[in-house]
Amino acid sequence: MVTKQFSGSPEDADLRRADSLAREIFSDVANKWALLIIEAVGERTLRFSELRNEIEGISHKMLTQNLRMLERNGLIDRSVHPTVPPRVEYTLTEAGQGLRGTVDGMCDWTHRYLGDIEDARRRFGA
Numbered sequence: 001m002v003t004k005q006f007s008g009s010p011e012d013a014d015l016r017r018a019d020s021l022a023r024e025i026f027s028d029v030a031n032k033w034a035l036l037i038i039e040a041v042g043e044r045t046l047r048f049s050e051l052r053n054e055i056e057g058i059s060h061k062m063l064t065q066n067l068r069m070l071e072r073n074g075l076i077d078r079s080v081h082p083t084v085p086p087r088v089e090y091t092l093t094e095a096g097q098g099l100r101g102t103v104d105g106m107c108d109w110t111h112r113y114l115g116d117i118e119d120a121r122r123r124f125g126a
Contacts, residue, residue: 028073029099033058033066038096038103041076045091075099 012021028034033055040046040054052063067090070076075096081087092100 025073028069029075031066033062034070035103035106037063037066037070038075038092038100039107041090041092041096042100043092043097045079045089047087047089051090070096 014020015022015026017023029038036055036058037051040051046054048063048067051067052058052060055063067076067078071078073095074093077091077093079089079091081089
């Protein structure tokens with residue numbers, strides 16, 4: 001994958017453009033695992049195993065891939081402590097905390113409208 005560099009042009013920030021940097025970033029972070037990782041880490045520092053226990057159903061491979069992607073995008077800091085075995089911890093960066101506000105809003109929206117969505121799905125399936 002070729003990473004686009006932000007040149008400051010409006011096109012790079014336009015989600016509607018297939019070649020925009022904004023769409024690439026949006027595609028990275030707008031997946032269920034990334035959003036759940038952001039929510040799980042919150043304001044805490046967690047180890048890999050703690051994160052895996054927090055997010056039911058995530059595989060080792062998917063957690064690893066998403067943590068790397070979030071680190072690559074500057075949303076999570078990864079700290080490796082020189083112990084045996086090595087201790088690796090994850091915390092949100094300032095940008096990650098900013099995204100967390102959006103994720104929290106999505107969680108609030110889900111809680112608020114869950115009943116409406118369930119009703120709509122029942123009607124749709126009938």
